[in-house]
Amino acid sequence: MGTEDIEIESRNLNLWYGSAQALKDVSIPIEKNRVTALIGPSGCGKSTFIRCINRMNDLIKGCRITGKVLFEGRDVYEKDVDVVVLRKRIGMVFQKPNPFPMSIYDNIAYGPRIHGTQAKRELDEVVEDSLKAAALWDEVGGILDKPALDLSGGQQQRLCIARTLAVKPDVILFDEPCSALDPISTARIEDLINVLKHDYTIIIVTHNMQQAARVSDHTAFFLLGEMIEFGETKQIFERPVEKSTENYITGRFG
Amino acid sequence: MSAAVRTRIFSPDTTDRVASLLLWASAIATVLILLSIIGTIVYRGIGVIDISFLLDSPRMSGAEGGIFPAIVGTLCLVAVAILTAGPVGVGAAVYLTEYAPDNGVTHMITFGVECLAGIPSIVIGLFGYAFLVVYLGFGFSILSGGLALMFMILPWTVRASEEAIKTVSGDLKEGSVALGATKWQTIRQVVLPSALPGITTGVILGTGKAIGETAVIMYTAGSSLLLPESIFEPVRALPYHLYILASEGISDDMAYGSAAVLLGMVLLINFTAVTIQRYYQARSGLRH
Numbered sequence: 001m002g003t004e005d006i007e008i009e010s011r012n013l014n015l016w017y018g019s020a021q022a023l024k025d026v027s028i029p030i031e032k033n034r035v036t037a038l039i040g041p042s043g044c045g046k047s048t049f050i051r052c053i054n055r056m057n058d059l060i061k062g063c064r065i066t067g068k069v070l071f072e073g074r075d076v077y078e079k080d081v082d083v084v085v086l087r088k089r090i091g092m093v094f095q096k097p098n099p100f101p102m103s104i105y106d107n108i109a110y111g112p113r114i115h116g117t118q119a120k121r122e123l124d125e126v127v128e129d130s131l132k133a134a135a136l137w138d139e140v141g142g143i144l145d146k147p148a149l150d151l152s153g154g155q156q157q158r159l160c161i162a163r164t165l166a167v168k169p170d171v172i173l174f175d176e177p178c179s180a181l182d183p184i185s186t187a188r189i190e191d192l193i194n195v196l197k198h199d200y201t202i203i204i205v206t207h208n209m210q211q212a213a214r215v216s217d218h219t220a221f222f223l224l225g226e227m228i229e230f231g232e233t234k235q236i237f238e239r240p241v242e243k244s245t246e247n248y249i250t251g252r253f254g
Numbered sequence: 255m256s257a258a259v260r261t262r263i264f265s266p267d268t269t270d271r272v273a274s275l276l277l278w279a280s281a282i283a284t285v286l287i288l289l290s291i292i293g294t295i296v297y298r299g300i301g302v303i304d305i306s307f308l309l310d311s312p313r314m315s316g317a318e319g320g321i322f323p324a325i326v327g328t329l330c331l332v333a334v335a336i337l338t339a340g341p342v343g344v345g346a347a348v349y350l351t352e353y354a355p356d357n358g359v360t361h362m363i364t365f366g367v368e369c370l371a372g373i374p375s376i377v378i379g380l381f382g383y384a385f386l387v388v389y390l391g392f393g394f395s396i397l398s399g400g401l402a403l404m405f406m407i408l409p410w411t412v413r414a415s416e417e418a419i420k421t422v423s424g425d426l427k428e429g430s431v432a433l434g435a436t437k438w439q440t441i442r443q444v445v446l447p448s449a450l451p452g453i454t455t456g457v458i459l460g461t462g463k464a465i466g467e468t469a470v471i472m473y474t475a476g477s478s479l480l481l482p483e484s485i486f487e488p489v490r491a492l493p494y495h496l497y498i499l500a501s502e503g504i505s506d507d508m509a510y511g512s513a514a515v516l517l518g519m520v521l522l523i524n525f526t527a528v529t530i531q532r533y534y535q536a537r538s539g540l541r542h
Contacts, residue, residue, distance in 0.1 A: 054432060088434035098425040101448055110443070111433040160429070167433055 007032040007171065007201045008053060013067035015048060017060065022048045025067070026227045028220050035193060035202045037212035037233065040222030041248065046205045049222070050173045053203070054090040055083050071171075088115060091164035095176040097156035099148035099163070104140050107148045107159060111167035126166050134162035135192050154185025161192065172196065174204040178211065190215050209249060213237050221245045292517065299514030302507050308515070312479050316495060317505045321512050323481050327396070327489030328465060328519070330482060331475055334400020335407055335464050340457050342404075343411025344446075347453075350412070351419045352441055371409035376469040378405050383473035394488040399475025406470050407460035414456020418449040451534035458527040462520050468493040492516045 008030040015023035023045045030036050038046040048057070055076060057063045068075045076086055088111075099107050108127040109117075117123055127144065131137040136158040140151070148159055157177060164172060174193070178186040193202060193215050206212050212219055212233065219236040221229045221244075229236060229245045240246040264272075310320030346367070354360040382402030392398040422445050430440040446453075468491070476488025477498070490498075492512060499509040 056428065056432060059428070059431065084434045084436060086434075087432055092428075092432040094425060094428060094432075096425055098423070098429040100426060100429065100444055110430070111435075114433065114435045114439050114443070163429075163433065 005032050006030065007072065008203075009070045010049070010052070011068040011070065013049070013052060013069060014065065015045075015052065015057065016064045018062045022225050023052070024225045026222075026225075028227060028230055030201060030203060031218065032201050033197060033199070034217040035197050035204060035215050036218045036220065037216035038203065038205045038220050038222060039207075039209060039212050039248070040228075042207070043224075044222040045225040046220075046222045047175050049227075050092075050175060050203055050205055053171075053173060054087050054092055056092065058083065088167050089169050090171040090173060091167065091169035092173040092175065093157070093160050093164055093177050096180050097153055097160050099151070099156050099159050101147070101149055103145045104148050104151070104159065105144040107163050108166045111163060115167060130162040130166040131159075133165050133196070134158045135188065135195075136162055152185075154181050154188060157181060157185065157189060158192065161189075161196075165196075169200065171201045171203070174202065174206075176205050176207060179207060186211070209237075221248060223248070295510060295513045295517055298507075299510035299512075302511035303514060307511060311481070312495075315502075315504055316479070316499050316508055318508075321492065321495060321508075321515065323479050324490050324492045324495040324512070325515070326481060327475070328492040328516075330396045330485065330489060331399045331403055331471060331491055332461055332464050334396055334485060335403035336457055336461055338401060338404040339408045339411045339460060343408055343457070344415045344453060346412045347415030347419055348441060348446075351416050352437070352445070367409045367412050370405070371413075374469075375406055375467055378402055379470040379473045381405075382470065387474055393486070394474065394476030394478075396475060396482055396485040396487065396489055399471040399489070399491070400485070402470045402474040403464045403467060406467060407464050410460045410463065411457055414459065415449070415453045418452025418456065419445060421452065422448045451530060455527045455531045458523055458530070462523045462527070465523065466493050466516060466520055467491075468497055472497075492519075 006029045010026050010028050013023055013026040014021065026045070026049060028036075028049075038049060040046050051057045052065065052069055053071070053076070057065070065077060069077060071086070071090065074081070100110060102110075105127055108130050109123045112123060112126050117126070128137065128141070131140060136155060139155060140146075140159075148156065151159060157180075161172075161177075178189050181189065190211065193204065196202060197217075204212075204215065216233045218231065219233045220227055221236065221240075221242070223244055229240060229242045231241075236245065237249060240249060307320045308325065309322050311323055312321060313319035346363075350360065350364065354363070379402060382398060382405065386392045386398040386401055387394060392401075426444050426448060427440055430444045431437075435443070471491050472494050475491055475494075477490045477494065478488040479490055479495075480487075482489045493516060496509050496512040496516065499505055499512060
């Protein structure tokens with residue numbers, strides 16, 4: 001891949017929670033408009049890694065970072081980076097669907113509103129577009145004033161995706177988005193990711209290797225805080241270079 | 255293993271039965287105490303309670319007539335207390351849970367809240383007299399009494415709000431922050447609305463404490479039996495009225511009648527708090 005296609009790149013990223021090192025010298029290039037999957041056993045640092053990209057780890061006490069995370073060539077940890085703008089441009093969908101305890105409409109309008117959109121017509125449009133893009137409009141278009149918490153788990157997760165799309169990000173980070181969902185809801189989210197990658201750069205953390213194989217173009221394998229192997233998904237799954245990658249993929253541990 | 259071979263005076267079975275009997279008796283005693291209080295007051299007081307008792311002004315120092323001004327006085331005092339304790343309490347709770355660094359100053363504030371909760375109400379009353387009535391010149395008034403009550407219920411409001419804010423899930427906060435919201439936007443628009451039922455319950459329970467309080471308001475709110483026209487006028491709160499009726503031997507019947515009304519108000523308030531809590535717990539149960 002050419003360097004001009006790299007949207008995000010971590011360079012020698014190290015992270016400590018207190019004295020425990022959670023990431024060791026991680027360097028990964030993330031290509032624009034592609035899906036990159038991060039796989040590995042629990043506690044290997046893959047979630048910690050994506051939370052470095054939109055600086056969600058800032059919220060954690062005693063978290064210390066060295067190295068760089070370049071977003072469009074600029075280190076997101078530079079002093080004058082505005083995290084509000086950074087997080088608006090790099091959205092995140094979490095493991096457990098976390099809609100706000102408000103109406104469906106207000107959930108989607110939440111982001112645009114905090115970023116200054118007030119006009120009703122403009123908000124209506126964003127809400128409709130976002131719900132359509134998240135393949136949820138057909139189901140909730142008529143009940144926008146209903147509490148979001150009344151929706152099913154799968155619908156709630158698509159609502160969270162719509163909420164993320166509403167602030168018009170360039171990158172979407174998915175942190176095990178299907179681990180709390182049933183197989184049918186999972187399939188719908190995967191279909192959605194396959195569509196969204198045309199417009200967004202996507203990074204997905206997953207425990208499910210079939211999922212990584214189905215949705216991603218590139219895969220990185222993490223083990224004990226280190227990035228062991230990175231490459232085309234096909235190559236990682238068919239011809240892994242590292243022994244530990246092969247062991248994990250063939251189910252010998254993890 | 256000497257314990258295993260030790261001779262037992264009672265078989266484990268007997269011990270167990272005795273223990274559960276004692277525990278059961280303690281639980282029953284608690285309920286019995288409550289029921290005897292309610293029973294006695296209602297039995298002795300119900301005779302004088304009718305519409306005119308609730309809506310008339312007292313005559314002959316309260317020996318005849320009703321208790322309307324005292325009901326109004328109590329409600330005014332409590333309203334001032336809640337309207338001031340609510341915002342200050344929630345503000346302090348937000349600071350302590352979301353902003354305060356983990357250092358000595360914060361620990362001192364938390365300790366201060368505990369201490370304020372432990373100050374005897376008569377001391378708060380005396381301070382209210384010196385500070386609000388005399389020094390600030392509010393006189394015996396709804397304002398003085400209400401603010402003194404606020405001093406008393408403030409720590410409960412802070413604690414209840416802290417608890418309510420702490421139970422708001424971190425997932426919601428992360429969801430908001432990940433959309434680019436600032437800390438304050440997240441607190442204002444996600445944390446506080448989610449915590450509101452818990453905060454409301456806490457404030458209402460504080461009201462239950464405030465409504466029956468006598469020592470705090472006897473030196474601050476005055477003892478007027480006239481209907482107040484502004485918050486700068488004195489009132490006689492219901493518990494104080496009851497105290498005067500009984501201690502000065504004016505009328506035992508009227509005292510028990512007043513006590514029954516006061517009890518009714520407190521029970522109604524507690525019932526409201528529990529209902530609100532149940533309603534929202536049932537609603538948030540929809541999440542899973």
